[in-house]
């Protein structure tokens with residue numbers, strides 16, 4: 001906490017440094033109370049019977065404030081992250097904060113820590129979080145009426161320090177990533193559910209991630225959305241409740257349309273992925289890594305290299321277009337940037 005002045009986000013692991021100011025609000029049946037300003041970060045005191053610790057009533061968001069080419073700092077797709085956070089909170093049956101309150105809390109946290117925003121390609125990562133804090137271990141089948149809401153910040157460096165390394169994925173057609181009820185909630189429960197299969201895949205096959213395609217229906221990895229692209233077409237799974245609706249995914253689709261690609265949002269059978277490995281680029285998308293190329297897939301039919309195993313030209317083109325709009329190097333035709341300071 002006190003080490004911000006000396007620590008370097010480009011050498012410390014992602015997510016291990018924190019801004020020294022945080023915004024906090026308390027929710028209850030009659031609404032939220034927020035002091036209206038950031039405060040110094042400090043430990044919370046939680047009753048051991050806190051609802052979230054027992055019954056999983058917690059979720060989060062992840063978004064970034066980027067240093068701009070003109071010297072200002074801007075949050076990328078603020079309103080979209082607020083909308084998704086409210087959706088997650090509602091699905092957990094916690095009191096849903098107004099969009100205006102979330103807007104203020106996100107902005108105040110970013111402004112109070114703006115001096116910790118690393119230069120490009122680093123950023124100030126915002127981690128809004130909510131917990132159900134009723135003190136009641138009997139409320140297994142009841143929602144928490146009260147909640148603790150906060151916006152934590154973390155200066156982060158380049159996810160791909162040392163160069164973009166294509167990932168290897170296990171194509172998993174049996175074990176599901178999560179449940180239908182939880183598929184579109186940005187919740188730690190989904191991560192811990194995907195952890196077992198992911199660790200097993202790493203140990204058995206040496207892969208980086210698992211691409212979940214339960215019964216052949218491809219959705220996403222444990223933490224990122226999946227795309228295929230060639231010179232003409234961008235293909236990704238159509239939205240439904242089975243997977244997380246990535247804001248990066250949405251940005252890529254919009255930019256691909258702008259760049260003249262035909263965008264196909266539809267079901268993506270695992271068999272089609274296997275067939276396309278020879279000639280179609282594949283990549284993952286998410287706020288942390290932006291766009292990460294896929295270099296190989298372990299399938300039921302053995303290991304398949306994706307094209308030549310290297311990041312493809314269309315993948316790199318989309319990645320650059322996205323980084324340029326995030327950093328202010330390009331225009332902002334869709335009003336995705338909100339200036340912090």
Ligand SMILES: *Cc1c(COP(=O)(O)O)cnc(C)c1O
Pocket residue numbers: 062186187190220221222223224225244245246247248249285286287288
């Ligand atoms: C956050 C997340 C993503 C990526 O979403 P972005 O909005 O692009 O960061 C994908 N899958 C899961 C499970 C996630 O939690």
